Amino acid sequence: VWAAKAWREGDPGGTRAGRRPRAGSVPTGFLDVDVTSAPLALECLYTPWAPGTDSDGAPTPQDCPRVFSAGLDLTEMCGRNPAHYAEYWKAVQELWLRTYLSSLVLVAAINGACPAGGCIIALACDCRVLADNPKYHIGLNETLLGITAPFWFKDAYVNTIGHRASEQALQLGYLFPPSEALQVGLVDQVVPEDQVLSTALSEMARWLAVPDHARQLTKNMMRKATADRLLRQRDADIQNFVSFICRDSIQKSLQVYLEKLRQRKG
Numbered sequence: 001v002w003a004a005k006a007w008r009e010g011d012p013g014g015t016r017a018g019r020r021p022r023a024g025s026v027p028t029g030f031l032d033v034d035v036t037s038a039p040l041a042l043e044c045l046y047t048p049w050a051p052g053t054d055s056d057g058a059p060t061p062q063d064c065p066r067v068f069s070a071g072l073d074l075t076e077m078c079g080r081n082p083a084h085y086a087e088y089w090k091a092v093q094e095l096w097l098r099t100y101l102s103s104l105v106l107v108a109a110i111n112g113a114c115p116a117g118g119c120i121i122a123l124a125c126d127c128r129v130l131a132d133n134p135k136y137h138i139g140l141n142e143t144l145l146g147i148t149a150p151f152w153f154k155d156a157y158v159n160t161i162g163h164r165a166s167e168q169a170l171q172l173g174y175l176f177p178p179s180e181a182l183q184v185g186l187v188d189q190v191v192p193e194d195q196v197l198s199t200a201l202s203e204m205a206r207w208l209a210v211p212d213h214a215r216q217l218t219k220n221m222m223r224k225a226t227a228d229r230l231l232r233q234r235d236a237d238i239q240n241f242v243s244f245i246c247r248d249s250i251q252k253s254l255q256v257y258l259e260k261l262r263q264r265k266g
C-alpha cells in the first residue's frame with residue numbers, strides 16, 4: 001500500500017512500517033503494522049512483511065513475492081486468553097478504521113495472495129491493482145476456516161462487489177483468481193506482475209490530480225456511514241469476537257486449519 005505523502009515526496013517506499021511482528025503491533029499474516037504509534041498514521045504503511053530486508057532492516061516488496069498478506073495472524077487467535085483476543089481485535093479494528101478513513105490516497109499494489117485480512121486492507125484502499133498470476137487469489141475465505149467474517153468485513157465487501165456477489169462469495173469462502181476479481185470489481189486493474197508498481201503509481205497520479213479537499217470530502221461522504229456503523233458498536237464487536245473465538249469448536253477449527261497449512265508447506 002503506498003500512501004500519497006511518500007509518493008509526493010519522491011520516495012515511493014516512504015518510511016517502512018511493515019516489520020517483523022513485535023509487541024503492540026497488529027500482525028496480519030505477512031502484513032504487520034504498528035497502530036499504537038499515532039504519528040505512524042498511514043504515511044508509513046506500504047509493505048507486506050516477508051523475509052528479505054533493505055539496509056534499514058525493513059522488508060522490501062520485491063523480496064516477498066507470492067504473498068501480499070496472508071490475512072490476520074491465526075496464531076494470535078489460537079490458544080490465548082480472552083484479554084489477549086480483546087486487545088488483538090481492538091487493534092485490528094483500529095488498523096481498518098485508520099486505513100478506511102484515511103484522507104490520503106491509498107493504492108494497493110497487490111503482488112501476491114490476498115486472503116481475508118489481506119483483502120480487507122486492500123478493500124480499505126481507494127484502488128486495487130493486482131498482479132496477473134493465477135495463484136494470486138483474493139477474497140474473504142473465513143468460512144473455510146470455520147469462522148465468519150465480521151459485519152464490517154461484509155460491509156466493505158458489499159460496498160465493493162455488491163450484495164449478491166458478496167452473499168455467494170462469503171458463504172463459499174471464495175477466493176477470486178485475478179480475471180474473476182476484475183470481472184466482479186474486487187480489483188480495479190489486473191496487470192503483468194512486473195507492471196504492478198508502475199501501474200499503482202500511475203493510478204496514484206490520477207487520484208492526486210483531483211483537488212485534495214474535494215476528493216477528501218467526497219471520500220468521507222462515501223465511507224462515513226460504513227465506518228460509523230463499526231464506531232457505534234466497537235465494544236460490542238470486540239465482545240462478539242472474544243466470545244466467538246473462545247468457543248472450543250472455533251479453537252478446534254482454527255487449529256486444524258493451521259495444521260493443514262503447516263503440513264502443506266512440508
Ligand SMILES: CCCCCCCC/C=C\CC(=O)SCCNC(=O)CCNC(=O)[C@H](O)C(C)(C)COP(=O)(O)OP(=O)(O)OC[C@H]1O[C@@H](n2cnc3c(N)ncnc32)[C@H](O)[C@@H]1OP(=O)(O)O
Nearest residue numbers: 029070071072073074075113115116117147244261262265
Ligand atoms: C462474530 C464475529 C466473529 C469474527 C471472527 C473471525 C474474524 C476474522 C478473522 C480472521 C480473518 C483472517 O484473516 S483469517 C486468515 C486467513 N488466511 C488464510 O486463510 C491464508 C492462509 N495462508 C495461505 O493460504 C498461504 O500461507 C499463502 C497462500 C498466503 C502463502 O503460501 P506459501 O506457500 O507462500 O506460505 P506457507 O503456506 O508456506 O506459509 C508459511 C508459514 O506461514 C503460516 N501461515 C500462513 N498463513 C498464516 C496465517 N494467516 N496466520 C498464521 N500463520 C500463517 C504457515 O502455517 C507457515 O508456517 P510455518 O512456517 O510455521 O510452517
